[in-house]
Each structure stands twice: as structure tokens, then as C-alpha cells.
Amino acid sequence: MYLTFDVGTTSVKTALYDAEGRLRHKVIKDYQLDSPAVGWYEVNPEIYWKSVVEGFQEILSQSGTAASDIKTIAGCSQGETVIFLDQQDHPTRPAMVWLDGRAQKEAEQFSAMVDVEEFFSVTGIPEIEPTWSACKMLWVKQNQPDVFRQTAKFMLVEDYIVYKLTGKFVSSASLLSTSALVDIHKNIYWRKTVDFLGVESCLPTIIAEGSFVGEIQPSVAVDIGLKSGILVFKGSMDQTMSAVGAGNIVPGVITETTGTALVIGVTARTVDFRGTVKLAYQPHVIPATYLILPFARTAGIVYKWFRDQFAREEIQQIGDLELAYEALNQLAATIPAGADGIVCLPFLAGGAPPPDNNSYAKGIIYGLTLKHGKAHIARAIMESIGYLLKSILTHVEQAGIAIQEVRSMGGGARSDLWLQIKADICNYPIVRMQEEETSTLGAAILSAVKVGDYATIEDAVQAMVKPGKRFLPNPEQTAIYARSYALYRDLCESLMPLFKKYA
Numbered sequence: 001m002y003l004t005f006d007v008g009t010t011s012v013k014t015a016l017y018d019a020e021g022r023l024r025h026k027v028i029k030d031y032q033l034d035s036p037a038v039g040w041y042e043v044n045p046e047i048y049w050k051s052v053v054e055g056f057q058e059i060l061s062q063s064g065t066a067a068s069d070i071k072t073i074a075g076c077s078q079g080e081t082v083i084f085l086d087q088q089d090h091p092t093r094p095a096m097v098w099l100d101g102r103a104q105k106e107a108e109q110f111s112a113m114v115d116v117e118e119f120f121s122v123t124g125i126p127e128i129e130p131t132w133s134a135c136k137m138l139w140v141k142q143n144q145p146d147v148f149r150q151t152a153k154f155m156l157v158e159d160y161i162v163y164k165l166t167g168k169f170v171s172s173a174s175l176l177s178t179s180a181l182v183d184i185h186k187n188i189y190w191r192k193t194v195d196f197l198g199v200e201s202c203l204p205t206i207i208a209e210g211s212f213v214g215e216i217q218p219s220v221a222v223d224i225g226l227k228s229g230i231l232v233f234k235g236s237m238d239q240t241m242s243a244v245g246a247g248n249i250v251p252g253v254i255t256e257t258t259g260t261a262l263v264i265g266v267t268a269r270t271v272d273f274r275g276t277v278k279l280a281y282q283p284h285v286i287p288a289t290y291l292i293l294p295f296a297r298t299a300g301i302v303y304k305w306f307r308d309q310f311a312r313e314e315i316q317q318i319g320d321l322e323l324a325y326e327a328l329n330q331l332a333a334t335i336p337a338g339a340d341g342i343v344c345l346p347f348l349a350g351g352a353p354p355p356d357n358n359s360y361a362k363g364i365i366y367g368l369t370l371k372h373g374k375a376h377i378a379r380a381i382m383e384s385i386g387y388l389l390k391s392i393l394t395h396v397e398q399a400g401i402a403i404q405e406v407r408s409m410g411g412g413a414r415s416d417l418w419l420q421i422k423a424d425i426c427n428y429p430i431v432r433m434q435e436e437e438t439s440t441l442g443a444a445i446l447s448a449v450k451v452g453d454y455a456t457i458e459d460a461v462q463a464m465v466k467p468g469k470r471f472l473p474n475p476e477q478t479a480i481y482a483r484s485y486a487l488y489r490d491l492c493e494s495l496m497p498l499f500k501k502y503a
Helices: 045-063 104-113 116-123 133-143 145-150 157-166 191-197 218-224 238-245 300-310 312-318 321-333 374-398 416-426 438-450 457-464 475-501
Strands: 002-007 011-017 023-030 072-077 083-085 153-155 212-215 231-233 254-258 262-268 281-283 290-292 343-345 364-366 406-409 430-433 467-471
Touching: 002 045, 002 157, 002 238, 002 438, 011 045, 011 438, 023 045, 045 157, 045 218, 072 157, 072 238, 072 438, 083 157, 104 133, 104 191, 133 145, 133 191, 153 157, 157 212, 157 231, 231 438, 238 254, 238 262, 238 290, 238 438, 254 374, 262 374, 300 312, 300 321, 300 374, 312 321, 321 374, 321 416, 343 374, 343 475, 364 475, 374 416, 374 475, 406 416, 416 430, 416 467, 416 475, 438 457
Parallel strands: 002 072, 072 231, 254 406, 406 430
Antiparallel strands: 002 011, 011 023, 083 153, 212 231, 254 262, 262 290, 281 290, 343 364, 430 467
């Protein structure tokens, strides 16, 4: 059995899998982000660890699995979120969550310090954004110098969990790929940004994804209720593990994840840094392979925001937050395609993705009249993520990448309505995976290979990954959405200059 974890933006998933890829048990622990100012997002990193420990404990107590049956632990996490620890491994400040956009000036400083083309060719990141880890670290250095001086270790979230499990201070190039600290071709730290920050001695050692890190620390095993000697393997970023868990390990397979963010994954053997279309690249877990990873900061979290702010009646009546989504979905299903003229721009945390590339973007609900109600806005938000997906996929196609189908993951994939909306807007088949938690399945696949249950990742994917229901485009709906999508693009192109002008 393989024990896994995925530390997301607002929840931690822990899951147990067998060698056939069957999910034996999972636990989800939700938590809230702190937002001390507009655009700032933080969390106490000890919440991450506490949630993983409690999740593992509940799996053991609820699944009927003996601790002696568990061979390995591996996992993944959100990228970019920075954790700051002192010499005694205590947090010197709350973790700066990847969504945090306060480091706008620091991003501009990096832009002035490095050549943008060189930055892209080394890091695989086409734009310098305030969300990148290096910008967050620079913000702390310049705005909280005492905290910066007290920090002995800078690490990302999956690094932190592995550190707590094993005592080993390590990271991986794919997890660090959106930090702006790593040369993605050599899988080493990039001297230019590391020296600019002055943090070389405070960064984890980079090892390959899937590497054996060490055995679980005896005291940690006792606290959780696990046997001693369990092997801990290095994981990666959640989107990289999700790609593995959805079988996105060869060119031609496209994945999309609608969780907090919207993330598209495209496997590629080569990188084109000179083309007119610039896409974000990172190392894949497959050797000599890259994962193209364009993303938007806000997707499912916009629907969550709408639920929390405007569906309180449904929440009170139903008494279950997840079932409240179903109530909203049912409302949205009563509204025709195009939401009777309402179009949303879902940039509630800034960060309009390619082709717009605007970190100042804001959310918009366009076209409201007195005839519109809650159901229209719910539908328009769902459609806005479809438009966002189409916009990114069009950008990917312009780079010469062919798309046959899109495999859908994340919380948004639970909704038949949402998947059909995406299929109709994008005019591609959308496939839901049988295993919803593809990120933790990907971690289990890495573990299965490393302990010899499968010879290669390809063999493990063949056996453990299973596509599910297909959603085919409806030509009539696609024609309706063509007009709404044109309006969406017109709004983006018209408003992007204004977002920055009035920031």
C-alpha cells in the first residue's frame, strides 16, 4: 500500500492506494487562508503538517488497513508558496501562499535585473510575476528584514512535509520550477536569482523526483501510528503529479485541472524558446521531457467565493458545503448557454494568463440587468472558466501543439454540467478520469515504480490510470458559445490596459 498526500491551497488530501491504483481511503482536511490585506494570502505552515498527520491517522483508523501493510509515503503540493523556518525549525512568519500578489514592485525589480529572454530560456517562465517564490522572498527581504535574517531555511510546501517526515532538507526541480530560482535544463539553482537574493546557503538540495529521501523518523512514525522504516520518496508539484495520475506522460495528451486555479498540462519532448508564442515549461518526472504548464490563478475558487458569499441560504438549508455546490449547479442548469448575455472575467486574484499576461487584472460581471438573478451568475461563472480554458488552449494551439481530447481533473470535474459546458465552449471532447484525485494517484505511481511493483512509470500508468466518462461537444451549443466567447475576448482586450492604469 502507498500512503500519499497533496497539500492544496485550501485543503489537504491524504489517500491510500493499492498496487492496482485503487483508492482504498482518502481524507480531506479544509482550512482557511488569512488575508491581512487586499491581494495578500498567508497561512500558518504548521496547519499543513497537522492536516497531513491527522489525515494519515484517520486513514489508519477508518480504512481497516494495518500499519504493517504500508510500504511508502510520497506526495505533492501547490507550487510557489514559501515557508520560512529559523535555526530551530520554527516558522519566522506565516507561509506566503502562491496566490499572494503583494510583490509587484519586487517583480519589477527582477525584470530590471535580468534579461527577459534569458530569464525565459533558463527558468522556463515567460513572464516575471509577483507570485513566483523569488519575488515573495525579495519582498520579505526588503519589507521584513529582521524576519529575513532570522530565516535559516526557505522551502516550498511539499519540501516542508518531507522535511518533517524525514529530517532531510531536499527539493526537486519540477517543484521549484515556478520559483524563478532554478535552471530547468540542468536541474540546478540559477546563480543569477539566487545570488541576487543572497540565499544560497538557505535552500534545499535538489534531487530527482521519485528519489528515495529516507525512512520516516521514528518519533514521527510513533506520533502518526505508522511502523518504523517506511520509505519516503520525493514528490513534486501537484500539477506534475496530476499529469502522471491522468496518464499525461507522452506528447498528445492534454490535461486541465479546475481546482483553486485553472492549470493546463501538455507533455513535450522539446522546448521552443524562440517562437512567437511563449508557454511556461517545467521539468516533467519523465526524464528528458518537459511539462508545459500555462495556468490562471483563479478558477474553482471563484465558484467557491460565489457559494460562500451568495449561496448562504442554500448552505443553511442543506447544511453541507459540497451539496451546496450541487444546488448551485442545478440553478445554473436552468439557464441557457450564454447565461442570457452575462459574461464574467474570473480574475478575482489578478493574474490574467496568456495571451493576456496581466497581473493587475480584476474580476468583472458584465451585462447585468434587472432580469438576471443568482442562477444566471452561477452559470456565467461556470462558463467563464470554460472561456478561460478555451483562451489558453487556443494559445497552446498557436504554438503548434495538436489537441485531440482534454482530460479533466480537480473539483470541477465532479460536475457533469461544468464538463459539458467546457466541451461545448472549447469544441473538444472532455474526459473525466475514474480516479478524481489524480495528484495523489500520481504520487502512488511514483512509489509503485520505486519499490519495484512496476518496472517503469509507463507500465504503472498503463495499469493504474483509467479514463472515465467522455463529454462530447454539442454543435448547437458550440455555435451559441462562439458569440459569448468573442464578447469575453473583447472584454479582456479592452479592459487589460485599464486594470494596470487604475491599479
